[in-house]
Amino acid sequence: MRDTADTAVLRARGLRKEYGTGEGLVRAVDGVDLDVASGETVAVMGPSGCGKSTLLHLLGGLDRPSSGEVWLGDRRIDQIGERALARVRRTDVGFVFQAFHLMDELTAVENVELPALLAGRSRSVARRQAASLLDRVGLADRAGFLPSALSGGQRQRVAIARALSNEPLIVFADEPTGNLDGAATVDVLRLFDSLSEAGQTLVIVTHDARIAATADRLISMRDGAFVDETRLTGGSTGQLGALVGLEG
């Protein structure tokens, strides 16, 4: 398919997810092959109901496929036991959701350190890591705040810091800007950009063109299948000039 097989962090082959039977059969994911190289940012775009969230759940071990294979690093995860899969979710992958999913009764830093504690790190190590992650997302001064005292954009940045807690192989984001206004969206875009610069592998499903446009590779999905794939390189600010009435 492509020459990323050696460095692929994530591989899917013939991935399918079906719900219902007979007349009511829905093919939410209908034969997806995917290779995500280390350090790559891949965006999957498509109308709502196209199966992109289901796909993300299959790739991240939140759900199991009806058939097909999912490989994370050199490990096949679609058939492993429930306990092993839970460990994969805790330590090998990070998730960012549209609705943040922070624990309301925990402060920002407590939310961020939680995955490290669950993975068996000591309190002091977990706290130190969490503080440094909050600093990385520009929220060092909000460490002791409850989510309710933070703006939507700040909550999502806390959620991103949490997703990075165990230095995951890959971070999955499901409509990460879906609940954010323009300025907060730009903050999250900047953050994903810096993660990508730092070599973090990212898979984002979204219908927000702004976030899709930050990806290295963009995949369009319709009716459970990939229908178009492109690398978003090329173009120049010269062409942008023409858009606002500035000729070169």
Next chain:
Amino acid sequence: MQQEVVLAMLAKEPSHGYQLRARLRQALGPLGDAMNAGHIYVTLTRLERAGLVAAEPPTTARDRPDRKTYGLTPVGQQRVAEWLAEVSWPKPDLAEFHLKLIAAAAAGLADPLTIVDTQRRELLRRLRDAQRAAMTEPDGSDAALLLEGIVLRLQADLRWLEACEQSWTGRGSRS
């Protein structure tokens, strides 16, 4: 570059060509990089010939001729005032694209969804460029505001492409 823009940039005070260029670059940020100095001087010469600007005599003997100071003439001032009052908006070529899809489908020449995908790729590339440029601008920069306009416009175009995609998918043009 429209002549009126150069003209309007002189409205504040008579200026050298290089000052004008600096002002434009400040306002346009990375979009002003493609602008060449020669173009501004050519425009100034044209405006001078049309009687809209006048080169003021050098104030000291040390002023070189290429550092002429240009100011608006009364006619030039009038033109700037008219230009500011004009309502203009670049025409997006929506109709052309729309007709392209209809013609392609009617004649069976191409799948409209493929045309939509191609168009989307191009718009997303531009969106990526605009966002990258915007992200490197400091908060509150003039250029960032212009880039935000490009981003919003591209988002609107991309949303329309989604509507095109939905409509043409519904027509069952792809089996």
